[in-house]
Amino acid sequence: MTLPLSINPPATNAQLTAPIAIMGGSFNPIHFGHLRPALELQQQLSLAQVKLMPNHVAPHKSHGYSSTEQRCDMIQAAIAGVPALCLDMTELSLPQPNYTVATLIALRTANPNTPLCFIIGMDSFINLPKWHRWLELLDYCHLIVCQRPGWQQEYCTSLKQHILPKQTLDITQLHQRKHGLLYFTQVTQLDISSSQIRQLRQQQQSIKYLLPDSVVQYIEDNQLYC
Ligand SMILES: Nc1ncnc2c1ncn2[C@@H]1O[C@H](COP(=O)(O)OP(=O)(O)OP(=O)(O)O)[C@@H](O)[C@H]1O
């Protein structure tokens, strides 16, 4: 009898479809610091699409800012006519409180043969060990880490021990495996944050050139963040 070379051979490129990437966030509001890295990554990594996935924001954190519907409206306004990016409501459809690991399990169930990439900024990556069941994240996705101005790579012992050894420099690996790798990217660094935009609005300062004009218009029309 001929035994198979491997009980669970790695899937080949031919069996897998192009990776789907997810950028999760509050997007309160969405800005160029989200959009430009998302678009650059879609192109650099030949991703099928980058899904901008708003999360549930606890009422005490969003009070006086914007509703879930308004955050989604702003994402849609920002990505109109850009097929590389889309709005994905998977996380909002899951019961609260929700954690990224549960979102990834739902996405993996819906996409059994597709590599999944979860995109996070360096600020989120540094805090990863505080996330719910963080050690399981790489069982469902690759982690793609974007540089973010003001956030340097500092690794706590648990990141060094558990996640850093999974680092790859090889983009093709992200297409050949469904999950399990860590990849650091070089993207245009834009020192923009949603909190800066909210603060400018509260101070009656202009927010132009920090986010798409369509979103600026939406914020003004709906009197958000002031
Ligand atoms: N300017 C940026 N450069 C790179 N990554 C970013 C940038 N802004 C946000 N991100 C990343 O996008 C994801 C979603 O971020 P989020 O929606 O919380 O925006 P934020 O600007 O950090 O918001 P806030 O200022 O309210 O905390 C996170 O992984 C975050 O690290």
Ligand SMILES: O=C(O)c1ccc[n+]([C@@H]2O[C@H](COP(=O)([O-])O)[C@@H](O)[C@H]2O)c1
């Ligand atoms: O799962 C967790 O414990 C967890 C903790 C903090 C943040 N996240 C996710 O990280 C993404 C960015 O979060 P934020 O707070 O920077 O908008 C977003 O998708 C969050 O749901 C997830």
